[in-house]
Amino acid sequence: MKLSTAQHRQFDRDGYLFFPGLFSADETRTLTEAVPELYSRREAYNVREKGSDAVRTNFAAHMYSEPFAKLARHPRMVEPVADLLGEELYMHQFKINGKMAFEGDVWQWHQDYGTWRNDDQMPTERAMNVAIFLDDVNEYNGPLMFIPGSHKRGVIDAKHDLTTTSYPLWTVDNELIRQLVDRAGGKNGGIVAPKGPAGSMILFHSCLVHASGSNLSPFNRVAVYLSLCAVSNHIRRHKRPEYIAHRDFTPIPCLPDDCLLRDYPVELPWKDGLPASALQTTSDDQRIAA
Numbered sequence: 008m009k010l011s012t013a014q015h016r017q018f019d020r021d022g023y024l025f026f027p028g029l030f031s032a033d034e035t036r037t038l039t040e041a042v043p044e045l046y047s048r049r050e051a052y053n054v055r056e057k058g059s060d061a062v063r064t065n066f067a068a069h070m071y072s073e074p075f076a077k078l079a080r081h082p083r084m085v086e087p088v089a090d091l092l093g094e095e096l097y098m099h100q101f102k103i104n105g106k107m108a109f110e111g112d113v114w115q116w117h118q119d120y121g122t123w124r125n126d127d128q129m130p131t132e133r134a135m136n137v138a139i140f141l142d143d144v145n146e147y148n149g150p151l152m153f154i155p156g157s158h159k160r161g162v163i164d165a166k167h168d169l170t171t172t173s174y175p176l177w178t179v180d181n182e183l184i185r186q187l188v189d190r191a192g193g194k195n196g197g198i199v200a201p202k203g204p205a206g207s208m209i210l211f212h213s214c215l216v217h218a219s220g221s222n223l224s225p226f227n228r229v230a231v232y233l234s235l236c237a238v239s240n241h242i243r244r245h246k247r248p249e250y251i252a253h254r255d256f257t258p259i260p261c262l263p264d265d266c267l268l269r270d271y272p273v274e275l276p277w278k279d280g281l282p283a284s285a286l287q288t289t290s291d292d293q294r295i296a297a
């Protein structure tokens with residue numbers, strides 16, 4: 008899937024592109040149906056909400072679940088990102104975020120590149136986020152919110168919030184959010200929240216400031232977040248375990264466009280459980296060479 012010149016321009020201006028209904032209901036179902044069993048596993052890769060058993064985020068399903076391994080190699084997802092970054096890509100992070108009915112907690116305002124730089128020593132922001140909705144997203148179930156154009160600010164100072172939710176995040180303070188929203192149009196477009204059916208996809212810049220509210224509705228809002236990084240921009244530090252920040256910098260080979268609906272062999276290296284190496288971290292004085 009090649010992007011048009013107008014889409015390139017729009018991405019440069021707004022920092023995101025929205026593709027409503029990009030994957031069909033049949034394709035999306037192959038993914039959604041696999042989620043309850045993955046979430047039921049008592050494994051380190053399932054992070055639960057604070058004070059609740061609901062899964063907030065599941066990491067690295069593409070390493071042990073066939074439908075998600077196929078999604079991680081899907082040309083409709085990989086090709087536009089490669090087009091925008093102009094380079095081959097590897098998978099830096101793979102999450103299935105729950106935001107479950109009544110239970111899903113907030114994601115504070117942040118830039119993803121803040122975490123990738125501070126924790127993983129990713130050299131530049133040449134990496135991209137892709138969100139794929141596995142449920143319909145509406146105004147009630149905690150849609151992702153963006154401040155359009157905020158990626159132009161580059162990397163913003165952030166503080167490491169270890170207490171608000173069950174997941175540590177480098178977050179942006181409220182005064183700066185107020186200014187960024189004002190500059191983006193205030194009440195008239197200063198915040199956007201793309202909504203649409205399951206199967207919709209959003210591409211967004213790793214410096215785009217984003218957040219989401221809690222889900223007080225009876226509707227789940229499960230979504231896959233894939234973070235693709237230009238191969239030359241691979242991370243330089245392994246402070247976080249491999250199931251969170253991947254260490255295989257091999258370019259992603261794409262499968263055919265119909266891969267979600269057909270049998271294509273995919274490797275599932277962690278299908279029998281997480282290897283000990285996936286839990287290991289290195290300290291600052293053991294940085295990998297660039």
Ligand code: SIN
Nearest residue numbers: 104114151218219232
């Ligand atoms: C994220 O920013 O990584 C997740 C946000 C969300 O799931 O709403």
Ligand code: MN
Nearest residue numbers: 117118119217
């Ligand atoms: Mn994020």
